Amino acid sequence: MVHKADLVIIGVSVGVAVGILIACLVFFAIRWYKRRANLRRCANERSAATLPIRVNGLGTSVDFSASISTTISIKEPEHHSQGLQHSWWGHHSKDRFVSASGIPRYSHKDIQKATQNFTTIIGQGSFGPVYKATMPAGDVVAVKVLASNSKQGEKEFQTEVSLLARLHHRNLVNLVGYCVDKGQRMLIYEFMSNGSLANVLYNEEERPLSWEERLQIALDISHGIEYLHDGAVPPVIHRDLKSANILLDHSMRAKVADFGLSKEQVVDGHNSGLKGTYGYIDPEYISTSKFTTKSDIYSFGVILFEIITAIHPHQNLMEYINLAGMSSDGVDEILDKQIVGTCNPEEVRSLATVAHRCLRRSPKKRPSIAEVSQAILKIKQRHLKKDTMSFAGEDFSRMLSHIEEQQLELKNLSTVDEEKR
Numbered sequence: 001m002v003h004k005a006d007l008v009i010i011g012v013s014v015g016v017a018v019g020i021l022i023a024c025l026v027f028f029a030i031r032w033y034k035r036r037a038n039l040r041r042c043a044n045e046r047s048a049a050t051l052p053i054r055v056n057g058l059g060t061s062v063d064f065s066a067s068i069s070t071t072i073s074i075k076e077p078e079h080h081s082q083g084l085q086h087s088w089w090g091h092h093s094k095d096r097f098v099s100a101s102g103i104p105r106y107s108h109k110d111i112q113k114a115t116q117n118f119t120t121i122i123g124q125g126s127f128g129p130v131y132k133a134t135m136p137a138g139d140v141v142a143v144k145v146l147a148s149n150s151k152q153g154e155k156e157f158q159t160e161v162s163l164l165a166r167l168h169h170r171n172l173v174n175l176v177g178y179c180v181d182k183g184q185r186m187l188i189y190e191f192m193s194n195g196s197l198a199n200v201l202y203n204e205e206e207r208p209l210s211w212e213e214r215l216q217i218a219l220d221i222s223h224g225i226e227y228l229h230d231g232a233v234p235p236v237i238h239r240d241l242k243s244a245n246i247l248l249d250h251s252m253r254a255k256v257a258d259f260g261l262s263k264e265q266v267v268d269g270h271n272s273g274l275k276g277t278y279g280y281i282d283p284e285y286i287s288t289s290k291f292t293t294k295s296d297i298y299s300f301g302v303i304l305f306e307i308i309t310a311i312h313p314h315q316n317l318m319e320y321i322n323l324a325g326m327s328s329d330g331v332d333e334i335l336d337k338q339i340v341g342t343c344n345p346e347e348v349r350s351l352a353t354v355a356h357r358c359l360r361r362s363p364k365k366r367p368s369i370a371e372v373s374q375a376i377l378k379i380k381q382r383h384l385k386k387d388t389m390s391f392a393g394e395d396f397s398r399m400l401s402h403i404e405e406q407q408l409e410l411k412n413l414s415t416v417d418e419e420k421r
């Protein structure tokens with residue numbers, strides 16, 4: 001005979017066991033569901049990274065703004081600015097995660113906080129305002145808020161972010177994060193404390209750049225473009241090289257900005273179908289609509305002349321260049337007044353020769369960016385050699401006068417000695 005109490009114990013035990021079983025089932029079901037959701041998200045991101053991206057007519061270079069679709073492979077970055085990314089990532093936020101490209105994504109709230117509610121504006125470009133932002137770890141960055149009227153979808157935007165994030169070079173303004181939230185898209189870049197080359201050249205309140213700084217800036221830009229044309233796989237054509245897109249860091253070293261973001265030129269309120277900025281656009285591109293790496297070389301030629309003359313392309317720079325091109329030392333006439341007498345005219349003429357080659361009408365006759373880099377490097381090396389030679393000369397003359405002084409002192413001593421005897 002089974003006791004009533006035993007029945008109760010058995011009933012309770014079975015009830016507890018069934019309860020535990022159900023709890024376990026629910027727990028594993030939730031875990032399975034979460035893992036599946038995670039896998040699906042990763043798969044989505046991975047497929048976004050290989051989504052059709054647009055390449056130009058050559059079929060080799062990345063052009064973030066043309067319209068033919070294809071899938072291409074991207075080489076891993078040479079060196080990530082990981083320090084920055086890690087410190088940001090270290091500050092855990094449930095809104096933020098590292099996307100497939102390895103670049104942190106931020107929430108609107110994160111950026112709102114970092115920009116003190118979007119009050120720290122530092123510039124305004126055609127894409128929208130740019131803000132200075134201090135991230136939780138103390139990293140200072142620049143946040144470019146893109147106009148919200150774009151028809152580009154979120155996935156497409158993330159694909160472009162993945163592509164931009166894979167381009168890393170010390171002469172490029174590197175992308176260090178992004179935000180796509182609340183209908184807004186933002187790109188987060190390393191902060192360049194000395195602003196744009198255009199501002200330094202044309203703002204009278206700025207200290208004029210020395211010749212040495214100008215040579216270094218020219219070489220830095222050249223190396224940045226060289227990475228885009230020859231180092232990146234597939235090659236990247238900038239399409240909007242101009243002094244406003246060259247940014248300077250705390251020690252006046254230059255980096256190329258805005259690669260992959262070129263926009264259409266608006267002429268008389270209408271889209272012209274041309275990408276780039278008036279004054280820098282390759283005339284051959286205007287007539288053929290074919291944009292190649294040599295079109296970037298043309299724009300770089302204009303920038304080189306800006307560095308030499310501090311004349312903006314919108315202030316008849318081309319006319320001055322043509323006048324200067326009439327004689328071998330013509331550039332002396334258009335050299336920036338602020339550096340006249342402080343630089344070697346031979347070096348200025350050599351840089352002007354390089355710039356002239358970049359501006360040749362026929363793209364084929366323009367040098368490649370590797371050739372330009374080599375030529376500028378040679379001028380810089382010559383400059384440094386001359387500096388050391390003149391320093392050596394200075395040292396030598398100082399030594400001579402020292403010897404003369406010593407001889408005079410000895411002579412005086414000997415005459416005193418003779419007088420004593």
Ligand SMILES: Nc1ncnc2c1ncn2[C@@H]1O[C@H](COP(=O)(O)OP(=O)(O)OP(=O)(O)O)[C@@H](O)[C@H]1O
Nearest residue numbers: 123124125126127130142189190191192195196244
């Ligand atoms: N990474 C950065 N660090 C510091 N300042 C920046 C940075 N990026 C942009 N800026 C500032 O914001 C300004 C606007 O930049 P943006 O790239 O949006 O426009 P732009 O290149 O001047 O013009 P456009 O958009 O017509 O090409 C720059 O001139 C510069 O002063």
